[in-house]
Amino acid sequence: MIFEIAHGIVGRKDLPIPDWLFGWAAALVLVVSFVALALLWPEPRLQDGGFRPLPRRLSRVLLSRAVAVVCGAIGVFLLGVTVWSGLNGVQVATANFASVFVLVVFWLGVVPLSVVFGDVFRAFNPWRAIGRAVAWVAQTAARGPLPAPLRYPERLGHWPGVVGLLAFATLELVASSGDQPESVAIATLVYSAATFVGMALFGVEAWSTRAEAFGVYFNLFSRISPFTRRGDQVGLRRPLSGLSEVGSLPGTVPLLAVMIGSVSFDGIGEAPLWTGMAPDIAGFFGDLGLSQQMALEAAFLVGLLAAIAIVLGFYMLGVAGARSVGGRLSTRQIARAFLPSMVPIALAYVAAHYITELLYRGQAIVELSSSPLGYLASNPLGDEGTDLFGTANEPIDYGVISATAAWYYQVGFVVAGHVAGLALAHDKALAIYDEARLAVRSQYWMLAVMVGFTSLALWLLAQSNG
């Protein structure tokens, strides 16, 4: 018996990569790893990526107040449309702006934008925009500076972001009606309220850079980008070098574990390994007196948490190994030091797992921008209503990428993430160990960790989902 539960927005799923491609890709990962070990640079190169400013005039325009206001207004507008269409529109995940926008266009689409252009979400972050606007109004009304917010506790670090991302993953992968437009709208409202409380207590900037889950999530990926901002200057740095400081705040290790673990769980959600186990776990919760649906959700929550725990455990195993080679670094220091390597690997998981969903399902937003409350020509549940831009009948073009091309992209992302992770681990080892011998030996452990995560990524892609 197969148990079904929300998995983002379903519709079309990828064919598993064929066995021969799985085997070839696994061999490629090993070859790449050993070639990299032989060839990588002898001095740290990514710890300070250099900074070459772009023309001053460009910086002035990009960082101007007008651009900030326009971007912020766009973010707030989209937040509003999401809540409105989710509460009032057709309750079909694929046919309503709220679900498609939040789960596909926003959650998946902002990732490539961040990787290429840097931290663009910061400019469009609706909660930050509202927070700043409210602060500005209050300041004007009070005719003077507002009382300073509480100091953001050091120990809190990224922990609120961990909780936020875990809640989002629960909504997307555990709750049986989590992808329903109404659930998305309500979750958005609840999250907004929590964010405003945090901002009111600790200040808009502190909260949006450290605690706001989506800001933290997209910022991590944006550190791969060559574009960055320093003060009032926009400039270029060596790609990946922005990651060297990842891990300086408490909670970043679990944050990465949630990111990789939740994608893994989504990947394994329909594989025989999990579908064989889920009914037993659900049965256990059923015996405790939960309803059938609640028991199933509880089982999926256990699965999600287990996936995250396994990812975290595996990483910490590698860290313990790296510590065993000697040197004066504590487990915690090593865990944080090698964390930059996990960001491109997390990116590879996200990219390989969701590229087709973004390319296919993302097209629905063209249709839904014209008719946010939902309407599908072929779906009689919809209500033929508005057509703002004349695109309400735009069908999804499934020709944009073939299944075979998708396989190659998926394998390509995984291998590229592996190479980037290796380079970062190598660079960090050179920086933190005085002795070259320790730097080399600690890297073998991190190499093993990365080969493990990369093999898991390939294995997940090869799992039957049909």
Add this chain to the structure above:
Amino acid sequence: MSKGQRLGLIALAFVVMAVAFVIARPDDKSEEPAPERTARERASEPTATTDTRPEERVALRAHKPVGGMRRIVTKKGELVRLVVESDAPDEIHLHGYDITREARRSEPARFSFRADIEGVFEVESHEAEHGGGESVIARLVVEPS
């Protein structure tokens, strides 16, 4: 290691993996395994190669597929005919292709379409979905041709 040695190592690794890729990749036309078919289907298949395939039939009892969830494997470009018989009025939806058909007790839902989108697609009973239970009655697997 000199620059020449480095470049040589990279070139060697590249060539080895490229050759491995060509060897590993199955020949598109001949070696591709045939899609899984049941013995009954294979027996009823016409000997001449046509792009049509036998009708797939799924029977629903109380909005549940008899004999469990069905898996229908096909190749891109084939004409798929799917008939869903139901002992109670239902609405059957094929995701991705976004085709919805009504099923009545006397009149099964009939789907006939060209499988031109690759991937795995769910066939769902809207009545089962409204009842809050498992709603997927079959999966359509469209492999590259």
